[in-house]
Amino acid sequence: MTDIAPHDHKHHVPSPYTVFALLLLLLLATVGVAYIDLGVFGLPVALGIAITKAGLILAYFMHLVHEKSLVRVFAFAGFASLAILLIILLADVNARHKGEAALRSPADSVCRLNEVNDLGAG
Amino acid sequence: MSSATRPDEEHPGFLAHHFDDPAQQREAATLGMWAFLATEVLFFGGLFAGYAAYRFVYPDAWIEGSRHLNVPLGTVNTTVLLTSSLTVVLAIQAVQRSDRRQLVRWLLATIALAVVFVAIKSWEYSMKFEEGLVPGSGFQLPHAFNSEVSVSQVQLFFGFYFVMTGLHAFHMLIGIILLAVYARLAARGRFNEHYYTPIENIGLYWHFVDVVWVFLFPLLYLIAP
Numbered sequence: 001m002t003d004i005a006p007h008d009h010k011h012h013v014p015s016p017y018t019v020f021a022l023l024l025l026l027l028l029a030t031v032g033v034a035y036i037d038l039g040v041f042g043l044p045v046a047l048g049i050a051i052t053k054a055g056l057i058l059a060y061f062m063h064l065v066h067e068k069s070l071v072r073v074f075a076f077a078g079f080a081s082l083a084i085l086l087i088i089l090l091a092d093v094n095a096r097h098k099g100e101a102a103l104r105s106p107a108d109s110v111c112r113l114n115e116v117n118d119l120g121a122g
Numbered sequence: 123m124s125s126a127t128r129p130d131e132e133h134p135g136f137l138a139h140h141f142d143d144p145a146q147q148r149e150a151a152t153l154g155m156w157a158f159l160a161t162e163v164l165f166f167g168g169l170f171a172g173y174a175a176y177r178f179v180y181p182d183a184w185i186e187g188s189r190h191l192n193v194p195l196g197t198v199n200t201t202v203l204l205t206s207s208l209t210v211v212l213a214i215q216a217v218q219r220s221d222r223r224q225l226v227r228w229l230l231a232t233i234a235l236a237v238v239f240v241a242i243k244s245w246e247y248s249m250k251f252e253e254g255l256v257p258g259s260g261f262q263l264p265h266a267f268n269s270e271v272s273v274s275q276v277q278l279f280f281g282f283y284f285v286m287t288g289l290h291a292f293h294m295l296i297g298i299i300l301l302a303v304y305a306r307l308a309a310r311g312r313f314n315e316h317y318y319t320p321i322e323n324i325g326l327y328w329h330f331v332d333v334v335w336v337f338l339f340p341l342l343y344l345i346a347p
Contacts, residue, residue, distance in 0.1 A: 016211040023204050031197055034344035046340040054333045061211050062329045067152065074153055078160025082167040086174060093175045 019060045026053045136317040148319050155323045159330050162293075166334050169289065173282045173341065180275040182268060187279030188345035189267045190255060192246060196343040199242050200335060206235035207332045210325045217318040222311060225321070229305040232328065236298045243291050250280070257281045283342055290338060293331050300324050 030049050038045055059065045064072055134144065141147040177184045213228035254262040261277045304324055307313070313321055 016208055016215070020204065020208045024201070027197070027200055027204065030200075030340055030344065031193070034193075034340065034347050042346075046344060050337050050340055053336045057207060057329050057333050057336070061207050062326055068149070071152055071156055074156035074160060078156075078163035081160070082163050082170075085164070085167055085171050089171050089175060090178065093178050 013066075014060060016061070019056055022056060023053055026056075134316065144317070151319045151323060152326075155326050159326060162330060166286070166289070169282070169286050170337070170341075173286065176278060176282070177345075180272070180278065182271050183275030184279050185346045186263075186266065186268050186271045187276045187283065188343060189347065190250075190253070190263075191283070191343045192249070193343050193347055195242055195246055196339050199239050200339050202235050202239045202242070203332050203335050206232045206239070207329050209235065210328050214318065214321055214325055217308070217313050217321055218315050220314040222308065222314075225308045225313065226305055229301055229308060229321075233298055233301050233305065236294055236301070240291055240294055240298075243287065247284075250284075255280050257284065286338060286342070290331065290334055293334070297324070297328055297331055300327070 026049055030046065030053075033042075033045055033049065058075065062075075064075055137144055137147060141150065209228045209231040213225050213232065216224035216228055250256055253264045254260055255264070257277050257280050261273070261280070263273055263276060301324060304320055308321070
């Protein structure tokens with residue numbers, strides 16, 4: 001018995017050089033796109049290209065397409081957890097006002113309420 | 123239980139006693155490595171989350187900080203790291219045909235590229251130090267692309283820059299050490315087409331380090347060049 005990964009011979013296996021060439025093309029795109037003013041689409045496009053590069057590395061260099069599904073579940077779990085972190089954090093930041101006050105604690109608002117109560121105290 | 127002490131066809135030398143067969147051992151190693159990489163995703167992910175939050179509230183400072191980074195050097199480094207991922211894949215292909223020579227050569231090539239990356243990074247760090255862009259009491263902008271930007275906010279950007287790329291470089295140093303250890307073992311004939319799981323796993327680690335950089339590069343260097 002040999003200690004090697006299960007091979008799916010039905011699927012066409014791209015050569016690592018092909019994947020590498022694609023990665024270099026995407027790197028060219030990454031730098032090129034950065035110098036074009038896409039306005040609000042700049043960040044999503046840059047991230048989209050980065051995710052495509054990462055996807056190619058994960059799928060072909062890290063063999064996820066050839067591995068058992070359970071391995072893909074483990075890989076996905078890490079990124080799913082990160083997605084939860086980012087979504088909840090960014091939703092929170094986005095719901096506050098922009099600028100210096102954006103990351104202040106809610107306790108600041110509570111303090112102000114206490115000041116108002118003092119007016120009726122004595 | 124005497125067969126456990128005698129390596130034979132059913133229990134090859136590389137098979138640990140607590141596994142039934144090599145395929146199970148290999149699957150356990152692969153799953154373990156991916157579980158570790160999932161924790162690494164969260165490790166770097168926390169830094170990316172912090173970066174995202176502050177980029178959202180201090181967009182001008184993030185643009186200003188990014189413009190002080192060297193895009194050509196960052197592009198060269200990205201190319202170097204992508205190439206090193208290729209050389210790792212070629213090393214694995216070599217061991218899959220029991221080609222010891224090529225395995226060692228491609229591992230050494232990966233190490234060489236990694237050293238080039240760290241060298242360029244160190245050079246970038248030394249330039250930042252000279253310009254006064256290292257967070258601390260001596261932080262200053264050598265010149266401002268945007269004169270209205272808040273210097274303390276730009277200092278925060280550079281805090282993220284040094285911690286994120288520094289943590290990444292630290293991971294590369296660990297990778298270099300491990301690659302060197304495995305290159306030595308490979309030269310001594312430890313791996314062949316029947317057993318090369320450690321090579322696969324260091325490959326996974328290395329590709330992960332590459333993926334982190336694939337995100338670091340546009341997010342730090344290319345905000346608005």
